[in-house]
Amino acid sequence: MFDDKLTIIQNLTGVNSSKLNYYLAAQRSNEQIKIQMNRMEILHQIIKDINIDMSLADIVGRVYNKLPKAIPCCFLGLALAENDKLIMTAATPVSDCVGQPVPSLSVIWQSYSQCKRILYDLGSQSKQLCPLMNGKDPVESLGLKSTAIVPLLVRSQVIGVLIVGDNHISAYGNSEVTFIEQMADQLAICIENARLYKEVSKGKQQWEDTFKAVPDPIILIDKNYKVLRHNLREAQSLTMNLGDGVNPQCYQALWQREIPCEHCPLAKVYQTGRGVYLQVQNEGTIFDSFYYPMVDTNGEIYAVILHMKDVTEKVKMEAQLMHSAKLVAIGEMAAGVAHELNSPMTVIIGTAQMMQRDMGPEDPRSEWLDDIIGCGMRCKKIIQNLLSFSRQGQFALNETDINQQVEKVLSLIHYQINRNNINIIKNLDLNVPYIMANGHQIQQVLINLLLNARDALEEIEGEKSIWISTTVESDQETQWVVLTVRDNGCGIHPEGLNKIFNPFYTSKEASKGTGLGLSVSLGIAQSHGGTIKVESQQGFGSSFHFMLPLKQTGGEA
Numbered sequence: 001m002f003d004d005k006l007t008i009i010q011n012l013t014g015v016n017s018s019k020l021n022y023y024l025a026a027q028r029s030n031e032q033i034k035i036q037m038n039r040m041e042i043l044h045q046i047i048k049d050i051n052i053d054m055s056l057a058d059i060v061g062r063v064y065n066k067l068p069k070a071i072p073c074c075f076l077g078l079a080l081a082e083n084d085k086l087i088m089t090a091a092t093p094v095s096d097c098v099g100q101p102v103p104s105l106s107v108i109w110q111s112y113s114q115c116k117r118i119l120y121d122l123g124s125q126s127k128q129l130c131p132l133m134n135g136k137d138p139v140e141s142l143g144l145k146s147t148a149i150v151p152l153l154v155r156s157q158v159i160g161v162l163i164v165g166d167n168h169i170s171a172y173g174n175s176e177v178t179f180i181e182q183m184a185d186q187l188a189i190c191i192e193n194a195r196l197y198k199e200v201s202k203g204k205q206q207w208e209d210t211f212k213a214v215p216d217p218i219i220l221i222d223k224n225y226k227v228l229r230h231n232l233r234e235a236q237s238l239t240m241n242l243g244d245g246v247n248p249q250c251y252q253a254l255w256q257r258e259i260p261c262e263h264c265p266l267a268k269v270y271q272t273g274r275g276v277y278l279q280v281q282n283e284g285t286i287f288d289s290f291y292y293p294m295v296d297t298n299g300e301i302y303a304v305i306l307h308m309k310d311v312t313e314k315v316k317m318e319a320q321l322m323h324s325a326k327l328v329a330i331g332e333m334a335a336g337v338a339h340e341l342n343s344p345m346t347v348i349i350g351t352a353q354m355m356q357r358d359m360g361p362e363d364p365r366s367e368w369l370d371d372i373i374g375c376g377m378r379c380k381k382i383i384q385n386l387l388s389f390s391r392q393g394q395f396a397l398n399e400t401d402i403n404q405q406v407e408k409v410l411s412l413i414h415y416q417i418n419r420n421n422i423n424i425i426k427n428l429d430l431n432v433p434y435i436m437a438n439g440h441q442i443q444q445v446l447i448n449l450l451l452n453a454r455d456a457l458e459e460i461e462g463e464k465s466i467w468i469s470t471t472v473e474s475d476q477e478t479q480w481v482v483l484t485v486r487d488n489g490c491g492i493h494p495e496g497l498n499k500i501f502n503p504f505y506t507s508k509e510a511s512k513g514t515g516l517g518l519s520v521s522l523g524i525a526q527s528h529g530g531t532i533k534v535e536s537q538q539g540f541g542s543s544f545h546f547m548l549p550l551k552q553t554g555g556e557a
Helices: 002-013 015-049 056-069 107-114 174-213 265-272 312-359 366-390 402-418 439-456 517-527
Strands: 075-082 085-092 118-121 146-154 157-166 218-222 227-230 276-282 285-295 301-310 398-400 422-428 435-437 464-474 479-487 531-537 541-549
Touching (some): 056 075, 056 085, 085 107, 085 157, 107 118, 107 146, 107 157, 146 174, 157 174, 265 276, 265 285, 265 301, 285 312, 312 366, 398 402, 398 439, 402 464, 402 479, 435 541, 439 464, 439 479, 439 517, 439 541, 517 531
Parallel strands (some): 422 464
Antiparallel strands (some): 075 085, 075 157, 218 227, 218 301, 276 285, 285 301, 398 435, 464 479, 479 541, 531 541
């Protein structure tokens, strides 16, 4: 009874009514807090997606999944300006309008062109906004009864519009529109950053493609000699040993050294702030190396670009041209010598022959005249061979007897070899066929090989010998005429065996060789379709095999 009275009193005094109102107010407040939290979560997600490489369709889809918890929504679309058109770029749910231009009389276009937000409520409109698409605005064709259209602004420029729609009338008030505008602002930032990211990525990709497409090696090296970047590929002539480590030291990767190179150009670049040029050799290849400083915004050098250009063939050609120029000078000198000596030698030989004829064969002095005539004829032959050797401007290929070329060369340099007490042993195959070759260039190669063999015998004690042989050899596809020069000299060190054909590489003293002979000789062999092979054992001599392809076109030697 008491409890019933208490209940009646509470109802009459409004205590229960106040509790109910408080409860309802608290419930509404909690719901608003949840909505605000959902809205904050959506904005946070958009901000986070700015840093993710996602398509606009993916971003719109992710926002749409959470948007109904924040505002009424059954459609979310994005239309972006492209040239002079407004294209429906993304929509969730996916609609046929995606990828299509927005009509210029549509309410969507009006929001874009006038840069203002538009609330389009089908239930409150007294007439259609435009007579399009079967009498309906494109918004209506989506089945929407309430639509909020908000421009996307980037630096006060409209780049598109955000479309939020629902199938209920009067779905959006001031609170919802304010949130849609905030969401549009974040999406505009997201879209602009995505565009900038694509531009930067495209530019970066273009520079990387250009960097990789350059056939010459380009290497970025920091102050600690670490290789930061490079464009080296397996097909390039520069062998770079990167190993399994990250950012190897340049002196290890490029030159296989344990410590930095003496007089390293990097140090000079950092000291002077200017580029440095240097020509280097690596694994038989010659490079023009250019070192360029890279400077930051403070003017400090933070790295060096090493650009290496393969000039091996260029150096070989220059060596051949240099050698040819020397031969031209020899030819001019030989022509002058021949002009000066031919006349007196003719007189000497002619006078000796006349005296010999007057004396008769029984006169004992006739033998002296034989020596005078023989030496005179030998002098004329030496001059003739010198002239023939110096005519390097004529490179036509003719039928050539390689044994005859050997005899000519030996008559020309026989004295230079004999004065060193070196025995020349010939083993010429008289059945070697003629080959198509340039006799003057064949002589040039043979002279280089013989003089190298002579130099290899200088420090050898005991018997010194050079063997010269010619023969015909065959492999699976080709027959070769092989001219071999072998010596029992000091041989070649294994480390130098792979470098002997490099231009300017020499194991001799600076006054005794330039390192051009074998390089030029190999070039001549290759121009004839042949090659030079070498066999050497240190302390036991070397054998050079000058191989020319056999093209039997005429008679035999």
